[in-house]
Amino acid sequence: MLPRIALLSLLAFASIANAQDPLKSPECTAALAQLESARAANSPNVETVRRAASNACFGVPAASARPSRSVQAPIRVPPPVIEVKPRAPLPPIPTLPPPVPIERGPTISSCDAAGCWVNNGNRLQHVTPNLMAPYGLCGIAPGAAGCP
Known part of the structure; x- marks a missing residue:
């Protein structure tokens, strides 16, 4: 069993944590309710409502929010540069000696x-x-x- 002082300090900490929890704040609760209603209605501004709820619940300012991936420009990769090294010149083809005449036997x-x-x-x-x-x-x- 926990000593009485430890139990009291745990209860005090829990009440302080609940009081300072941004997820339990009235602003967060209202923003989450607004987000749920926007999702249920298939509203086109769901992304804006989601950012507002994120700001209210987590304290993230909208300016530092990460932009959507669909808004980012495509990444362009330059084509590879292929360098063709010149070949060494081929050695000259030696000239063939003239054919050796074959003497015919006597007729x-x-x-x-x-x-x-x-x-x-x-x-x-x-x-x-x-x-x-x-x-x-x-x-x-x-x-x-x-x-x-």
């Missing part, structure tokens, strides 16, 4: 039983089934001979 001009004559003037001896050049055997294709 067989005429043949007899002992061998064949080729277009460069050499005689290829017939060694069955191949032809023998001065440097080795020749491969034979129709009309040409591949000799070393």
Whole structure:
């Protein structure tokens, strides 16, 4: 059980708090009643009545009240700035060397039983089934001979 002095001080504090409570003031009660009637009637000035009730109940001056979000201008964000760095120049394309000419093998001009004559003037001896050049055997294709 609380001591008598603590109980008396609690009761005194509660009565002081109720006397100074702005929510229980007659101005606040009248403003809240006016706000309820404006809401019930779907009045277009509900926002103005709400601000007046806020001022009466909480002591907030109307000038420092936060403006409605619908009244604020939209926030504009600047577009991003994208910097394009120049590329390093490409290395020059090297020129290709000229094509290497491929020498054609000798062409067989005429043949007899002992061998064949080729277009460069050499005689290829017939060694069955191949032809023998001065440097080795020749491969034979129709009309040409591949000799070393």
